[in-house]
Amino acid sequence: MKKHVEGAAIRLENCSKTYGSSARALEPVTLNIARGETVVLLGPSGCGKTTTLRMIAGLVAPDKGGRILFDDQDVTDQPIEKRNVGMVFQSYALFPNMTVAENVGYGLKIRGVPRADVKIRVNEMLAMAGLETFANRSIDQLSGGQRQRVALARAVAARPRVLLLDEPLTALDAALRERLRTDLDRLLRSLGITAIYVTHDQQEAMALGDRIVVMSNGSIAQIGRPNEIYFQPANRFVAEFVGAANIVEASLKDGFLELPGGRVQVGSEASSRREAIAMVRPEAISVVPPEQSSWIGRVESTSFLGDRVRISVGEAASTPIIIDAPNSLSVEIGDRVGLVIPPSSVRLLPA
Amino acid sequence: MSRTSFVGLCLLPLLITVGLFFVLPVFQLLIVGANSPSGLSAYSAIVTEPRYRQSLIATLVLSVATTLVTVAVATIAGLFLQRNVFPGRAILISILTLPLAFPGVVVGFMIIILGGRQGIVGDLSRAMTGQKVIFAYSIAGLFLGYLYFSIPRVILTIMASIEKLDPQLEEAARSLGAGTWAVHRDVVLPALVPAFIASGAICFATAMGAFGTAFTLAARIDVLAMVIYTEFTLNANIAMAASLSVGLGLITWIALALARSLAGSSVAAAG
Amino acid sequence: MPRKLSFTLQFSFTILVALFLILPAIMSMLAGITTNYARGVSSGLTASWIIEVWNLYADTIVRSLVLAFTTLVCTLLVGVPAAYALHTIGGRIARLIEEVITLPLAIPGLAIALALIITYGGSGSFRQSSAFILVGHVVFTMPFMVRSVMAVLGSIDVSTLEEGAASLGASRWQRFITVVVPNVRPGILAGSLMVVTLSLGEFNLTWMLHTPLTKTLPVGLADSYASMRLEIASAYTLVFFVMIVPLLVAMQIMGQKQSRSSKS
Numbered sequence: 001m002k003k004h005v006e007g008a009a010i011r012l013e014n015c016s017k018t019y020g021s022s023a024r025a026l027e028p029v030t031l032n033i034a035r036g037e038t039v040v041l042l043g044p045s046g047c048g049k050t051t052t053l054r055m056i057a058g059l060v061a062p063d064k065g066g067r068i069l070f071d072d073q074d075v076t077d078q079p080i081e082k083r084n085v086g087m088v089f090q091s092y093a094l095f096p097n098m099t100v101a102e103n104v105g106y107g108l109k110i111r112g113v114p115r116a117d118v119k120i121r122v123n124e125m126l127a128m129a130g131l132e133t134f135a136n137r138s139i140d141q142l143s144g145g146q147r148q149r150v151a152l153a154r155a156v157a158a159r160p161r162v163l164l165l166d167e168p169l170t171a172l173d174a175a176l177r178e179r180l181r182t183d184l185d186r187l188l189r190s191l192g193i194t195a196i197y198v199t200h201d202q203q204e205a206m207a208l209g210d211r212i213v214v215m216s217n218g219s220i221a222q223i224g225r226p227n228e229i230y231f232q233p234a235n236r237f238v239a240e241f242v243g244a245a246n247i248v249e250a251s252l253k254d255g256f257l258e259l260p261g262g263r264v265q266v267g268s269e270a271s272s273r274r275e276a277i278a279m280v281r282p283e284a285i286s287v288v289p290p291e292q293s294s295w296i297g298r299v300e301s302t303s304f305l306g307d308r309v310r311i312s313v314g315e316a317a318s319t320p321i322i323i324d325a326p327n328s329l330s331v332e333i334g335d336r337v338g339l340v341i342p343p344s345s346v347r348l349l350p351a
Numbered sequence: 352m353s354r355t356s357f358v359g360l361c362l363l364p365l366l367i368t369v370g371l372f373f374v375l376p377v378f379q380l381l382i383v384g385a386n387s388p389s390g391l392s393a394y395s396a397i398v399t400e401p402r403y404r405q406s407l408i409a410t411l412v413l414s415v416a417t418t419l420v421t422v423a424v425a426t427i428a429g430l431f432l433q434r435n436v437f438p439g440r441a442i443l444i445s446i447l448t449l450p451l452a453f454p455g456v457v458v459g460f461m462i463i464i465l466g467g468r469q470g471i472v473g474d475l476s477r478a479m480t481g482q483k484v485i486f487a488y489s490i491a492g493l494f495l496g497y498l499y500f501s502i503p504r505v506i507l508t509i510m511a512s513i514e515k516l517d518p519q520l521e522e523a524a525r526s527l528g529a530g531t532w533a534v535h536r537d538v539v540l541p542a543l544v545p546a547f548i549a550s551g552a553i554c555f556a557t558a559m560g561a562f563g564t565a566f567t568l569a570a571r572i573d574v575l576a577m578v579i580y581t582e583f584t585l586n587a588n589i590a591m592a593a594s595l596s597v598g599l600g601l602i603t604w605i606a607l608a609l610a611r612s613l614a615g616s617s618v619a620a621a622g
Numbered sequence: 623m624p625r626k627l628s629f630t631l632q633f634s635f636t637i638l639v640a641l642f643l644i645l646p647a648i649m650s651m652l653a654g655i656t657t658n659y660a661r662g663v664s665s666g667l668t669a670s671w672i673i674e675v676w677n678l679y680a681d682t683i684v685r686s687l688v689l690a691f692t693t694l695v696c697t698l699l700v701g702v703p704a705a706y707a708l709h710t711i712g713g714r715i716a717r718l719i720e721e722v723i724t725l726p727l728a729i730p731g732l733a734i735a736l737a738l739i740i741t742y743g744g745s746g747s748f749r750q751s752s753a754f755i756l757v758g759h760v761v762f763t764m765p766f767m768v769r770s771v772m773a774v775l776g777s778i779d780v781s782t783l784e785e786g787a788a789s790l791g792a793s794r795w796q797r798f799i800t801v802v803v804p805n806v807r808p809g810i811l812a813g814s815l816m817v818v819t820l821s822l823g824e825f826n827l828t829w830m831l832h833t834p835l836t837k838t839l840p841v842g843l844a845d846s847y848a849s850m851r852l853e854i855a856s857a858y859t860l861v862f863f864v865m866i867v868p869l870l871v872a873m874q875i876m877g878q879k880q881s882r883s884s885k886s
Contacts, residue, residue: 059785080788091779093786097804106800107790158790357794358707362719365704368696369723369764372757376737377729383740428639431632446640449870450647454823456844460859461646464653469660469852471649499643531628560730563825563840567847576732576826583736583830593740596733604728 007194008070008161009035010056015066017051026051027219028066035071038188038195040209042202044241048218050166053198057164058083070161086155087164090171092147094139100150101126101135107158125153128187144172145180152184156191163188163195169204181207202242206230214238230281236349239279244324246285247349248317252276257346261316261339262295266346277349282324284345287311287331293338297321299331313337384594396591397598403578407598410575413490414558417497418551424498425505425550426543430535433513444510451503455496455563462496462568463487490572496564501557505550512546513539545614552610556603575599647863654857671857675846679858682842687865689752689838690821693759697817700760701767702810706802708768709775720772724765731762731826739830752836758827763820767813774809812876819869823862839865 010033017026026048033039041049054060056068058080068076075083086107094103105122113121126132129149134142142150148168155163168184169177185208188195199205205212206226214221214229214237222234233239236247248259252274256263266278290296297316302309308327312320316339323339331337384394397403432444453461466472466487476484486492516539524534562576573581575595583592654672658665676683708716726734738758743749780802787797803810825840832841839862846855 057789059788080785081791081793084791085789087786087789089782089786091782093779093782095783095786095801095805096778097801097807106787106792110787110791110796110800154790164789354710354794358710361703361707361798362711364700365707365723365764365768366719368700368760372738373726373734373761374722376734376741377725379741380733380737424639427632428636431636435629435632437633443636443640445871445874446644447636448874449867450643451873452819452823452866452870454825454840456825456840456847457823457859457862460650460843460847460855463847464646464650464856465642471645495642499646502639502643556728560732560826562730562732562829563844566825566829567844569848576730579732579736580830589736589740592736596730596736600729600733603730604725607728 006159006192007035007163009033009072010162010194010196011067011069011072012052012056012062013067013069015052015055015062015068017048017055017060018063024218026055029220031213031220031223033194033196035194036192038197038208038210040197040199040205040212041215042199042205042209042212042242043215043221044200046217047215049198049200049213049215052215053164053166053196056162056196057085057087084158084161085164086158086160086162088148088151088155088166088168090167092151092168092171094147094150094154096139099136099138100131100142103139103150104154104157106154111158121157125157129153145176148172148180149183152187156193161194163191163193165195165197167199168197169201170199177204184208205242212242214241216241232347233279233349236277236279239347239349244282244322246280246282246317246321248278248280248319248321250276250278250317252348259295259317261297262293264295264341264346265343266348267343275351277351279347279349280321280341280345282310282322283308284341285321285323286340287323287325287329288338288340290336290338293340295339295341297337297339299333299335299337301333302331313339380593381597383590384597386590394594394598397595403595406573406575406578409572410559413494413497413572413574414555417494417501417558418555421498421501421505421554422509422547422551425502425509426540426547429506429509429513430539433510447506448503450499451507453500455500455561455565456567457563458496458500459564459567461499462492462564466492466495488568492568493565493572493574496568497558497561500561500564501554504557505554508550508553509543509546512543516542548610548614552606552614556606559603559606560599650856651860651863652856653853654860656853659852659856671853672861674854675858675861678854679839679842679846682837682839683861683865685752685836686822686839689756689759690818692756693763693821694814694817696756696760697764697767698810698814701764701813702771702803702806703798705768705771705775705806705809706798709772709780720768723768726762727765731758731824732830734758734761735827735830750833750835755828755831755836755838758831759821759824762824762827763817766816766820767810770813770816771806771809774806778805780805808876812873815869815873815876819866819873822866822869 010031012029012031014028014030015026016024016028018024029048029052031052041052043049051060055062055066058075058078062068062076066076067074070083095106098106101122104125105118108118108121122135123132126135129152131146131149131153134146134150139147139150148171151168169180172180181204188208197205197208209226211223211225212229213223216237222229222238224232229238229242233242233245239245239247248257250257250259252258252266256265257276257278266276295316297313299311300314300320301312304327306327308324309329311323311325311331313323314320321339397407428447432440432447450458464470466485468485470485470487473483473485476482486495520538520542521534524538529537560576561574562580565574565577566580576599579592579595579599582588582595652663653659655667655669656663656665657668708720735758738754739749742754748754783801783805784797787801792800823840824838825844828838828841829844832838837845843855843858843862846858850858
């Protein structure tokens, strides 16, 4: 399918940020974002993702030596109001003194667009957001989800070169968040605009991102497509932050991990190493009768989660192994079980 | 335009206005006060010269008394109004806070209406005892004038902080067996102490500097503000007036600064 | 103490305080429209005292209104941008400046007036004009405007709203006019009411700063209290009440609205 693409390509060159004389909030970052791409900056609070976003927005200036380019145009010294970006704030920052329509049309009005054209574009945006009947409402009459949609409509109304979203779903409750995430995904695809999305929620990141930039302690831990991040995490931080992960430390011999409960075969990739940190996703492990496996453990707890059963197995490794098994499985606490992992699902991480 | 220059531009008119018409004049006042024939001793005259010392003491006593009585009255009325719902409550609150911005001169006139030669109290007392009671021009009149002036402001502050009290604290005290009096002594009044300090300090500072009321009542006691006025207009002793003003300003400013460091909230006088 | 008795005692006390405050005001208003106050209302009601007040003191009433309005304009033009600036700067410097501009509330008006006279009393035409009083009123009322606006700025997240406007292309000036000012309207309104009320009633400063040709309403009031018969003084006070009470009521209503909205 040929995608309709809008917006600018974004390039950060060597952008770091130091506040005052204190430690660096952001280590030098270099990042390329293609036109029309949706990139998610993912990480825990304080990892530098919001600083990076605000740098692209023009709300934070990078330290000396950093450069920000929109389509090869250096915008480093431009303030936000000159950069033609669209931004959705965590609190939405809707203007309480204006109606929904006035909020959405504000960027156009500021740019001196004739009143009639503003009206047409505002109606178009409200239709897109499903808010036609709310045009003359005041902001405090809207629900959280409606506010989020107004904020989005306002941000894209003036056709910005890049859409910046700072945790736009965090202020909403869980059920609504999931529904709006689907809406947001569809919208971003249909707009085809370059979008940069900041979140601490890995599910949001997976669902929305063409690529995910995982950040930790002010630097980039990994950049990749969602499935790369999930299946091939670059390091222990990424493995643990994105999804659930079993991390085992063990000695490696002849392509096998030597564990208290037995031996587990790994892929051939790093068989030269002697000590290893390995990562296995809970859903990659199957539970079998003990005689059918060379890796044995004892069930310590089970919880039925509806779509699956989560089991914790002790004695298999130095720490309990978490397994997501089909909901048809029935095991009791204290049962001895065998565990089976396809070698390709064992990911060795750098020490 | 950069952020700094825009913000600076926003601030500039204020800096000019206040600098030219407040900071500079106050410095001039300090200088003039110190440049009197008696030099810096003009500042100490406020305590060494019997006439000024007596006036200072009278003003202090009057202001402290006003403060104590006002806070007590405002607390009783404020607690009552905030804790009881009855018809006419809103009107009562309006009446108690309405004179908030009556200037001192008008307050003085209110006291004349109340206790002057044709006053309400005089008429009543004559009807009842045959004696016409006139108190407007005595120290009692001045004191009542200061009360009239202060009660609305203090009631407003105290009612606001009663409203902010956590009712669960009182419920907790009651659940532990405390009676009405014990709850008030141990929970309610201690929680109101910051409001007492803040509103009391404002009350005190305002009473110290009050001029309009004393002026209207032409009271027989010389409060400090009247002495300053007399020195300036009748005796043309500008230096003495300046140094007395500085002394008065210093006292009120210290009272407010002290209250603020104790109560933590913003404390300022008015009127 | 039985509940009922305690209620009655407190109620009576509160009523007594209210009477102390309202009775003189009512009596004085009555006196202003009574033919002969010494003989009581039975002597008949009349508007002649008010007419006489107008003949004697019209200039002070008009001057006070003009002065209050001009003071308001000055505090708006100077105070609102300054409140925004102080809020934006924040920290020590802003607190220091706020402290200095609030000093006129801590220092008695008499002292400020004296300071102004000592500094500018020599320049004849300025000293002789109403502008001399205006300056005093502006200095005295400025902190009310600045703090009232700053209070609202502190309660809304104005910096995020500004960032929102900036992201949509608004310059600093446009942000200030289209986003900051409309959203601090409650503070501006409350501050304005306070400024006008205080300016109309200001006496401590004005008594020292005025000249025989620049008398204001409160100065005139003090004059009439000293030298006119009670009925004229009362009628004059009545005129003052008519001007100032609506402002006070408006302030009360605003205060109630604010405390309601802050509770919800």
